[in-house]
Amino acid sequence: MCCVGLETVNGTTGEGLSLNIQERKQLAEEWVYQGKDKLDHVIVHVGALSLPESQELARHAADIGASGIAVIAPFFFKPTNKGELIAFLQKVASEAPAVPFYYYHIPPLTGVKIRVEELLDGIKEQIPTFQGVKFSDTDLLDLAQCINKNEREQFAFLYGVDEQLLSALAIGADGAVGSTYNYLGQKTNLMLQAFAKPDLALARKYQFLTGAFLNFVIKLGFGVAQTKAVMTFVSGIPMGPPRLPLVDASEEFILKAKAKLDSIVWPDGD
Numbered sequence: 001m002c003c004v005g006l007e008t009v010n011g012t013t014g015e016g017l018s019l020n021i022q023e024r025k026q027l028a029e030e031w032v033y034q035g036k037d038k039l040d041h042v043i044v045h046v047g048a049l050s051l052p053e054s055q056e057l058a059r060h061a062a063d064i065g066a067s068g069i070a071v072i073a074p075f076f077f078k079p080t081n082k083g084e085l086i087a088f089l090q091k092v093a094s095e096a097p098a099v100p101f102y103y104y105h106i107p108p109l110t111g112v113k114i115r116v117e118e119l120l121d122g123i124k125e126q127i128p129t130f131q132g133v134k135f136s137d138t139d140l141l142d143l144a145q146c147i148n149k150n151e152r153e154q155f156a157f158l159y160g161v162d163e164q165l166l167s168a169l170a171i172g173a174d175g176a177v178g179s180t181y182n183y184l185g186q187k188t189n190l191m192l193q194a195f196a197k198p199d200l201a202l203a204r205k206y207q208f209l210t211g212a213f214l215n216f217v218i219k220l221g222f223g224v225a226q227t228k229a230v231m232t233f234v235s236g237i238p239m240g241p242p243r244l245p246l247v248d249a250s251e252e253f254i255l256k257a258k259a260k261l262d263s264i265v266w267p268d269g270d
C-alpha cells in the first residue's frame, strides 16, 4: 500500500478538460516546479479529444520532468472497443517514451465503459511504458480481475471512488487518488494505517464517517464545483470559481456541507 494522492494534475478536479493547452502546460510546469523535493509523484493528465493536442501535452510533460502521464478515454467520438482505445493511448504514450503511463478510467464522466481487465491483457506489448490505472469506477469485480491477472507485473492500481476505498484495499488496490483527499486526506491516511495494522473495525469507522459526509453532499448535488467549495472552507485557500459550464456551489450548499463536516466525531477525538 502506498498512499493517498490528491488528484491528477489537470485531471477532473483541476478541470483540465476545460483549460486551453497553454493553461494546461503552465499548470503542469508549476506543479512539477513546486512539487520538487516535496511530492513523491507528479502525474500530469494529458488526455484530450484531439490526438495531436494530447501528444503535444505528453511531450511537454516529458520535457518538464513529470513523473508520470495519465490519459482518459476520448469522450465525444468514443472508442467502441479495446483495439480503438489502445490505439489512441499508444499514440499518446509513445510521445513520452521514458515516462510511466497511466490509464485514467473514469466511465461516469467519459461514458467509455470498456473493461479494464480486457484493456490490460497484453498492454505492455503495445505500451511499454504502461505503469498502472487510476480506477474511478464502482465495478470492483473488474478491479479484482485486473489485480489478480497482473500479479507478476509491477502495475499500480490507484482507486478513485473515495467512498468505497476500503473495499478496493481489501482486494489489493495499491493506493488511492481522489478529490476528497484534498480535505479528507489525513483521515483517509488514518484509515490506511488501520487497514495495514490490521484493525478493520477502526478502518471501517473511518470509511463509514467519510462515507456519511459524501452520502450527505451527494444528495445535495456534488460535483467539482462543490468539491472546490469544500476545499476552500477547509483549507482557507480560495480555489476560485469553476469554469462554465460548471457554476459556483450555492451558499446553502456551503453552509450545510460545513455543518455536516464539523459535526463528525472522528475516532482520533477530533
Ligand SMILES: CC(=O)N[C@H](C=O)[C@@H](O)[C@H](O)[C@H](O)CO
Residues within 6 Å of the ligand: 012, 106, 108, 109, 136, 160, 161, 162, 163, 177, 178, 179, 180, 214
Ligand atoms: C467521478 C469522480 O469525480 N471521481 C473522483 C475521482 O476520480 C472521486 O474522487 C470522487 O470525486 C469522490 O469519490 C466523490 O464521489
Ligand SMILES: CC(=O)C(=O)O
Residues within 6 Å of the ligand: 006, 007, 008, 009, 010, 011, 012, 013, 014, 160, 177, 178, 179
Ligand atoms: C480526483 C482526481 O484524481 C482528479 O481530479 O483527476
